[in-house]
Amino acid sequence: MVSSIFSNIKSSRNLSLTFLIVALLCIPFADLVIYQVEPWDELARMGQGIMRPSFPELSILIDSLIITVAFALIAILGATFWGLLLALVFQFRIVRIFCASIRAVHELFWGLIFMQVYGLSATTGVLAILVPFSGIFAKMFAEIIEQQSSVPYSTLSTKTDRFSRYVYTRLPQAWPQMLSYTRYRFECALRSSAVLGFIGLPTLGFYLETAFKQGQYSEAAGLLFAFLIVIATIRWWFFTKIIPGYVLVLIYLVLAVVALPDSPTVYGSTLVQFLTQDIWPKALLQGDVVAATAWYQHQLFDIALPALWDTLLLSQLALVLTGLLALVLYPWASKAFFPQSFSLTRGLGRAILLILRSVPEIIFAFVFLLIFGPSGIPAVLALALHNAGLIGHLLMRHSEQIQYRADAGRGINHYFYEVLPRIYPHFLSLLLYRWEVIIRESAILGILGITTLGFYINSAFEDIRYDRALFLIMISALLNIAVDSFSRKVRANTDKTNKPSIKLA
Amino acid sequence: MFRLDHYQLDERLNDITLNINSSEKVALLGPSGGGKTSLLNTLYQQCADKVAWCPQEHGLVEALSSYHNIYMGQLEQHSALYNLANLIKPLAKPKQAISKLSLLLGLEPQQHLWKTVNHLSGGQRQRIAIARGLFRQQSCFLGDEPVSNVDPVQAQQILELIISRHKTVVIALHNRQQALLNFERIIGIKSGRIIFDLPVKELSSDKRQAGLLDSLYE
Numbered sequence: 001m002v003s004s005i006f007s008n009i010k011s012s013r014n015l016s017l018t019f020l021i022v023a024l025l026c027i028p029f030a031d032l033v034i035y036q037v038e039p040w041d042e043l044a045r046m047g048q049g050i051m052r053p054s055f056p057e058l059s060i061l062i063d064s065l066i067i068t069v070a071f072a073l074i075a076i077l078g079a080t081f082w083g084l085l086l087a088l089v090f091q092f093r094i095v096r097i098f099c100a101s102i103r104a105v106h107e108l109f110w111g112l113i114f115m116q117v118y119g120l121s122a123t124t125g126v127l128a129i130l131v132p133f134s135g136i137f138a139k140m141f142a143e144i145i146e147q148q149s150s151v152p153y154s155t156l157s158t159k160t161d162r163f164s165r166y167v168y169t170r171l172p173q174a175w176p177q178m179l180s181y182t183r184y185r186f187e188c189a190l191r192s193s194a195v196l197g198f199i200g201l202p203t204l205g206f207y208l209e210t211a212f213k214q215g216q217y218s219e220a221a222g223l224l225f226a227f228l229i230v231i232a233t234i235r236w237w238f239f240t241k242i243i244p245g246y247v248l249v250l251i252y253l254v255l256a257v258v259a260l261p262d263s264p265t266v267y268g269s270t271l272v273q274f275l276t277q278d279i280w281p282k283a284l285l286q287g288d289v290v291a292a293t294a295w296y297q298h299q300l301f302d303i304a305l306p307a308l309w310d311t312l313l314l315s316q317l318a319l320v321l322t323g324l325l326a327l328v329l330y331p332w333a334s335k336a337f338f339p340q341s342f343s344l345t346r347g348l349g350r351a352i353l354l355i356l357r358s359v360p361e362i363i364f365a366f367v368f369l370l371i372f373g374p375s376g377i378p379a380v381l382a383l384a385l386h387n388a389g390l391i392g393h394l395l396m397r398h399s400e401q402i403q404y405r406a407d408a409g410r411g412i413n414h415y416f417y418e419v420l421p422r423i424y425p426h427f428l429s430l431l432l433y434r435w436e437v438i439i440r441e442s443a444i445l446g447i448l449g450i451t452t453l454g455f456y457i458n459s460a461f462e463d464i465r466y467d468r469a470l471f472l473i474m475i476s477a478l479l480n481i482a483v484d485s486f487s488r489k490v491r492a493n494t495d496k497t498n499k500p501s502i503k504l505a
Numbered sequence: 506m507f508r509l510d511h512y513q514l515d516e517r518l519n520d521i522t523l524n525i526n527s528s529e530k531v532a533l534l535g536p537s538g539g540g541k542t543s544l545l546n547t548l549y550q551q552c553a554d555k556v557a558w559c560p561q562e563h564g565l566v567e568a569l570s571s572y573h574n575i576y577m578g579q580l581e582q583h584s585a586l587y588n589l590a591n592l593i594k595p596l597a598k599p600k601q602a603i604s605k606l607s608l609l610l611g612l613e614p615q616q617h618l619w620k621t622v623n624h625l626s627g628g629q630r631q632r633i634a635i636a637r638g639l640f641r642q643q644s645c646f647l648g649d650e651p652v653s654n655v656d657p658v659q660a661q662q663i664l665e666l667i668i669s670r671h672k673t674v675v676i677a678l679h680n681r682q683q684a685l686l687n688f689e690r691i692i693g694i695k696s697g698r699i700i701f702d703l704p705v706k707e708l709s710s711d712k713r714q715a716g717l718l719d720s721l722y723e
Contacts, residue, residue, distance in 0.1 A: 405564030413585055416589055416592055417566065421569045
């Protein structure tokens with residue numbers, strides 16, 4: 001009896017403590033050495049760049065922005081279509097596994113894979129986002145639909161066919177939430193699209209990387225500001241009061257297709273060669289099972305497992321740091337703490353959250369690499385800052401939606417007695433969701449030389465060792481699926497005792 | 506204590522003139538949506554920091570225990586550090602005071618105080634909200650239908666408790682027996698206007714005045 005009295009608070013508390021302790025245990029094993037000792041010159045030049053942003057030739061800037069947006073838009077529309085279809089049959093295990101595996105592979109790796117077949121083309125750019133996002137949409141849509149009340153569904157005649165029931169009850173009920181999720185995902189797609197530039201596609205990231213590598217920080221800052229402006233203005237693109245939403249989307253779609261760069265002709269034989277030859281180890285193709293086994297063993301024990309270990313350590317640290325930062329950052333941006341109609345603190349808090357969540361991790365990682373040198377520190381900081389910006393933003397919104405009593409406390413009292421207990425379940429489930437994402441995103445940092453799984457995958461592509469690349473991608477996909485199902489179990493456990501009052505954005 | 510002079514609040518309150526002295530016990534009666542809640546909110550704003558407040562929607566924090574929800578009545582009377590320590594591990598002094606208080610409200614400390622409030626019934630939640638108000642230990646109590654979900658016997662006890670512990674009491678009620686029995690003055694409100702504002706003595710003695718009570722709900 002006594003033990004069950006606290007079970008509700010206890011389960012959240014135990015879960016938080018476990019994560020914290022595991023993270024502390026990770027610290028001695030993670031590579032957190034500071035290598036660089038004098039980053040100040042470089043930092044000073046970065047600071048100057050930020051203060052005096054310059055813009056590249058207007059045609060380049062506009063071209064790259066348009067392509068970035070076009071990739072994201074087409075990919076999102078395609079992905080919502082497939083996501084809706086897949087969500088309809090999501091109760092089949094095979095569909096769930098399929099979705100989990102396509103979303104487990106990061107956009108960058110999809111990009112690298114498609115590049116082998118389609119070259120540096122629009123097809124590569126669009127597919128690299130469309131494929132993993134379809135898996136993400138399928139899962140989220142299925143979950144949103146599942147949360148809806150089943151009463152309308154049960155009032156229908158049992159003879160009604162599945163599809164009609166779906167489109168008459170569950171779908172319209174879930175529609176507003178799905179729409180707002182899609183809008184949020186569009187922002188993510190823009191970031192992904194920009195980041196695809198780092199592997200050579202002609203999006204914003206391509207020019208950003210060049211500017212960074214050449215140390216032209218004022219140009220890099222200019223590009224980054226332009227990108228932030230694009231993201232910050234998304235909400236004004238859909239002036240649905242004047243033109244209906246579907247017409248607007250259609251117009252934008254046509255514009256996006258027109259804006260796409262030309263794709264070179266692809267010969268079917270390239271695809272066939274890639275699928276049947278390139279991605280398999282030679283020994284396997286020659287039928288030498290012993291040699292193939294030895295090859296896989298070598299890849300697994302000498303490369304994959306150490307990289308996996310590093311990835312897990314870094315993402316665990318990043319996850320806990322994300323949580324702590326988010327809890328510290330959100331109150332400054334929330335009306336629950338700064339209710340004045342004009343508040344400088346709140347404005348500043350919002351701006352910080354916006355910047356943190358809009359700047360792609362890879363940019364943060366790049367800056368921190370210069371400061372701390374190539375260790376785990378830049379990776380952890382970059383992942384934590386970006387995700388804290390995102391979770392902080394969602395917590396801020398949640399804290400503002402709560403109705404407080406007129407005599408509610410202020411400051412720290414208000415934080416710990418009124419707000420935190422109410423948002424904590426939501427916070428934990430957000431964090432558990434981000435866990436999978438953080439592991440996925442740690443791949444990006446590999447491209448900058450931090451030894452996560454992504455690093456070895458990227459170098460395998462660079463060495464034209466597609467067999468190794470594919471093997472490592474499958475390992476990282478398995479890792480993602482494992483973390484996803486683990487976090488789902490934990491979440492189901494805490495959700496039983498805690499009812500989050502607001503579902504995830 | 507409270508004073509309103511031809512007060513207007515958009516559609517909800519209309520030309521309210523009112524004067525409540527600091528030793529009065531006042532009941533507000535009237536149909537739902539008639540303006541009782543708006544009037545109480547207005548009164549609360551007049552001296553927010555001297556009032557024990559018990560709004561209709563309670564404002565309980567679901568994830569916290571009953572104990573902490575009651576303790577919240579005294580947050581502003583202690584330092585943030587003290588409050589934080591009490592959140593992590595209930596401190597002896599408030600623990601004792603709140604156990605005593607909850608017994609008076611018919612809540613078993615062992616059984617009810619340490620559960621999170623989402624496990625409680627409607628009546629129990631309502632008593633937690635009242636306990637928070639009582640725990641503030643102010644001289645004035647403002648309550649919006651504070652005993653609507655409690656059985657009549659207990660409701661009577663709780664009203665007596667509230668009245669005995671506060672100098673000024675203004676409570677919105679639905680039950681006219683409770684109003685006539687416990688209060689000195691009754692204000693009838695309908696469609697945002699004061700229909701009558703009379704001492705209980707007159708309402709119960711004068712036949713014509715008693716008709717006023719019926720007219721409220723017509």
